[in-house]
Amino acid sequence: MSPAPTRCVTLKLATSLDGRIALANGASRWITGEAARARVHQMRADHDVVLTGIGTVLADDPQLTVRLPGFDGQQPGRVVLDTRLRLPESASLLGEGGPVLVICASDVPAHARAAIAAKGARVETLNRFDGPSVSLAAAIDCVRALDGNRILIEAGGRLAASALRQGLVDRIEWFRAPILLGGDSIPVVAALGLERLDEAPMFTRVSLEAVGDDIHEVYLRKVS
Numbered sequence: 001m002s003p004a005p006t007r008c009v010t011l012k013l014a015t016s017l018d019g020r021i022a023l024a025n026g027a028s029r030w031i032t033g034e035a036a037r038a039r040v041h042q043m044r045a046d047h048d049v050v051l052t053g054i055g056t057v058l059a060d061d062p063q064l065t066v067r068l069p070g071f072d073g074q075q076p077g078r079v080v081l082d083t084r085l086r087l088p089e090s091a092s093l094l095g096e097g098g099p100v101l102v103i104c105a106s107d108v109p110a111h112a113r114a115a116i117a118a119k120g121a122r123v124e125t126l127n128r129f130d131g132p133s134v135s136l137a138a139a140i141d142c143v144r145a146l147d148g149n150r151i152l153i154e155a156g157g158r159l160a161a162s163a164l165r166q167g168l169v170d171r172i173e174w175f176r177a178p179i180l181l182g183g184d185s186i187p188v189v190a191a192l193g194l195e196r197l198d199e200a201p202m203f204t205r206v207s208l209e210a211v212g213d214d215i216h217e218v219y220l221r222k223v224s
């Protein structure tokens with residue numbers, strides 16, 4: 001596995017063969033196998049921050065830490081995009097691990113921000129928006145200003161779609177498990193709103209490898 005470059009946005013996807021991340025009822029753990037999941041932990045170790053959306057936090061309550069046997073390196077920071085600050089004070093990522101940054105809209109009441117800050121997180125506000133949500137591009141600028149230059153997005157279909165739609169993804173690390181979940185399950189990338197094929201985000205595959213029972217593919221953004 002090649003290390004992440006010094007400045008990059010990597011999108012990690014772990015899906016069924018048909019590009020699905022969860023059943024319609026939300027069941028999602030675990031689609032990919034242990035070897036693929038160990039690779040994801042290594043990938044976290046190779047990035048400065050792991051960035052996610054509040055949808056993933058509410059669905060899975062992840063820690064987003066590196067949990068590899070014998071790992072004593074630096075834990076990545078965790079960043080949550082959470083426009084309305086729905087993050088529960090009991091969220092696992094507010095426990096052990098690297099520093100936590102929560103980005104919400106500037107109209108979130110100060111007392112709600114203070115409650116999350118009291119749990120040890122840094123809370124930043126943005127007044128730039130992608131539709132109803134805070135702007136991902138502005139959030140990435142904010143993370144970079146804090147020296148988070150290697151950013152790993154581990155999120156659900158909504159944040160993945162925002163990142164792809166805006167051309168913010170340099171590299172995709174895609175783990176595909178030999179299971180089919182069907183059209184009634186949840187797609188890895190939500191609506192992109194494309195009207196022409198030449199508007200579609202394009203990538204070039206640079207590697208393909210079996211990892212346990214899964215396939216690990218790496219794609220780089222195609223430069224036209």
Ligand SMILES: NC(=O)c1ccc[n+]([C@@H]2O[C@H](COP(=O)([O-])OP(=O)(O)OC[C@H]3O[C@@H](n4cnc5c(N)ncnc54)[C@H](OP(=O)(O)O)[C@@H]3O)[C@@H](O)[C@H]2O)c1
Pocket residue numbers: 012013014015021022026028052053054055056057059060081082083084130132133134135136154155156157158159160162
């Ligand atoms: N297999 C995988 O690789 C993987 C990884 C992670 C999660 N998942 C699965 O993904 C599912 C959750 O999907 P999801 O789409 O709800 O979660 P998500 O993409 O992690 O979070 C989406 C939420 O993030 C917030 N957000 C803030 N700024 C945003 C922006 N600029 N663009 C888009 N969203 C923004 C929005 O809520 P606000 O407007 O309230 O801020 C939005 O509803 C769960 O089933 C989880 O298990 C799968």
